[in-house]
Amino acid sequence: MSENRSSGGLNRRRFVQAGGAFLFAAQCPVTFSRKAHAAGAGSMMNSFVRIDPNNVITLLANNSEFGNGAYTVMSMMLAEELDVDYRSIALEAAPTTPEYYSPLFREYLTAGSVTTGSTFMPMRTAGAKARAMLLEAASRDWQVPTDELGTHGGQVTHAGSGRSSTYGELLETIHRLDIQPPETVTLKDPSEFAILGKPARRYEGAGKVDGTAQFGIDIKLPGMLYGAIARPPVHGGSVVDFDATDALTMPGVVKAKAIRAGVVVLADSYWRAQKARAKLKINWDRGTNDGVSSEQFYADYRALADTPGLLAEDIGDAIGALDAAEASKRVVEATYEMPLLAHATLEPMNCIARVEGDTCTVWSGTQYQSNDQEVISRFLGIPQQNVTIHRPLMGGSFGRRSSKTADYTVEAVEAAMGESVPVQIIWSREEDIRSGHYRPLFVHKLRGSVDESGMPEAWHQVAVGQSLMQGSKHDPGYMVRGMDIYSLDGCLQEPFGVFPYGTSYQIPNHRVESHNAPRLGIVPQEWRSVGHTHTGIAYECFLDELADKGGIDPMALRLRLTKDHARMNRVLSVLKEKCDWDKPLAPGRGRGVASRIYNISPVAQAVEVTVAENGDFTVDRVVCVVDCGFAVNPLGIEGQVEGGLAYGLGGVAFGNIDIVNGEVQQSNFHDYPVMRLPQMPKVEVHILPSDEPPTGIGEQATTPIGPAVVNALFNATGRRVRRFPLSSQGFNLV
Amino acid sequence: MKLTVNGSELQINSDSDTPLLWVLRDELNMVGTKFGCGIAQCGACTVHLEGRAIRSCVTPVSAVAGKQIQTIEGQADEKGLSTVQRAWLETDVAQCGYCQSGQIMAASALLSENPNPTDAEIDTAMAGNICRCGTYPRIRTAVHLAARWMTEEQSA
Known part of the structure; x- marks a missing residue:
């Protein structure tokens, strides 16, 4: 374990401690290559850092970039310890080998808003260890003590003699003297940070304004064929037979063949492949999901919610307290219903695959390299190390590209089998909306009571929906006694599985049950902030219903319920002041608040809405207070908060995938609306200063916005929405 | 052709x-x-x-x-990035970046017709450009910045 240089200033223990479960474990450095070795012309100083004789420093990044800012924070951390400009660092995707697996997930996976937290120690350690080797080389070369040496701008300098060498020039000494990485190293004290904690623009930002940033869809390989897939109208359907006679007469069309995903047409351009696909005549087997519908899901889930579920938590005596409170009419009951949601990344799914003998190479924008590798190797029956994954930038992901089935990747491999050239599959937007993976539909049934002072006394919640993890390789890792921990994310007061805690509120009688709904109709998938996307609405809106019942101000209620949770209490206290909570609003306007903890960052938001007679409403102002520990890049955090809440607001306002007779009814942005510029509220972001280790921010702002808006609409109109999206209930965000 | x-x-x-x-x-x-x-x-x-x-x-x-x-x-010429592109970089607009080519092209067309747009005019002109990362607040800021820089460049 590393130690800091001085004990002054910030709390040094908190930066190095590895105590606690889950995320704090991620503060431990991952394993490093023990030996430095020559790599091409340059040298691998350790697993993450290569230095070339021309003084180019390369970071081997094991976290992927899809807008999350992974490349920026990782290069900042490394640059801090190497005393170079973070934008001077070259960045390379680390290979998909166990050496580079996430220390938290034990897989090659970028997810869960843990990149900053889980790389904070490893990246700094990698930089500091490389720097120590360079100092040792200069010290022995120049016969001066290391403590007389300094580093600046990619050079080691000795003030006394005026000598200096670039890092690249010192490689020769490192090899000649066989200098190895030190076992332990001293990291900079936070008070010495020149880069970390300061606003930094996006590492790869330049290519994103001049059109040169390369996404997966942009890659062109010699001889590559483009593939368009006709997919079954019902999820899980399959091809019985097909007639491609007309398609094959079209110019540029090479082949049509059935694969598990449907019928793929290969052509010399994507447009030609798309056009030919429309000429296919396919006889589909509609499979076991034929006939399923969203309405039936709602009905079935409501019925399930009336039956006892698996018991996740039973603190005090919630049932007894509720029954006792019935007589004095201090009980509230409500059922919240959340629809299926698509991710709708702006870059549609795509993948290039090349299969040659017992090797396979794919170019795929993916969050989940080790899983893709596993699925492909199993599919092809080849060793995992024979699957090479190249990782371009991703045009958004929001969880979609962490597919456990590796759907859009392995289908490209299947399409490329037997072809002598690489094949690129590109999804149309219609395929993305109709044939993707979805945030599962959820029903939460709640019953709660308030005591004589009006404070919540008992809480009984039953959650029903399809599990993300059940039956996957993460079962049982992310399951507890048959319950998916994500189905109850943020609903529990006690630790649950690998989650150290859920809600920051304390209610004396607290019972939560869970039903895993039958696996039917769709493939469920993580959607930015995962379980909180539905639990957040149910919990935070019902809490407001109890506040209303007890006649207590919603902000005051939350402050009182979090009195034992110092971090959330501080967030809410700051929010109350920043959002002018007590300032009266004009008629037709309303204010709402919600707070959530996701991957241990407490976040709270307050919103102001204006509602017209016809239900059209605007979100005029959002104030968001976050505590994500030490703020590595405040500029990146602000962007993640603004973007995260835009994503969440769009989902709550009008996100809805409807299945009728097995078929998704929506198809593109005209009937699956997403946030647009005019609907975007003014956002004020307040990042609380902290010397705790950095924790997540990519998904944290996504959840509070929905319930805060619902609560504000109630505040403005007295109407409570319990079925989503808002647009289905007469409230249209304009 | x-x-x-x-x-x-x-x-x-x-x-x-x-x-x-x-x-x-x-x-x-x-x-x-x-x-x-x-x-x-x-x-x-x-x-x-x-x-x-x-x-x-x-x-x-x-x-x-x-x-x-x-x-x-x-967009860029022999002198370097366009004013709109520079404003985008300065404001650190992009997240995933996939929509930003389209956003920049829409913004530069807007500014060529309306050199000093209001927030409402920006909203209307750019409503057809989706950003799933939600960089909208910075898009507004960057359009205003580009407008200011263009005015300064013309008066210089």
């Missing part, structure tokens, strides 16, 4: 019904212009036709033969 893209006349062989988007991407290898929806709903494919913003995903190439087309690759 001949196309004039970013000032260069180019011979193209794509089928005449091919949307300009796919001619740019697949035949001319100018992949800065993006595919997002295929039905003019998202703006990722925005390019300029005779200086006005159009959706290249629904524009058959035959309809633009002989006319001036500008793509994101033509």
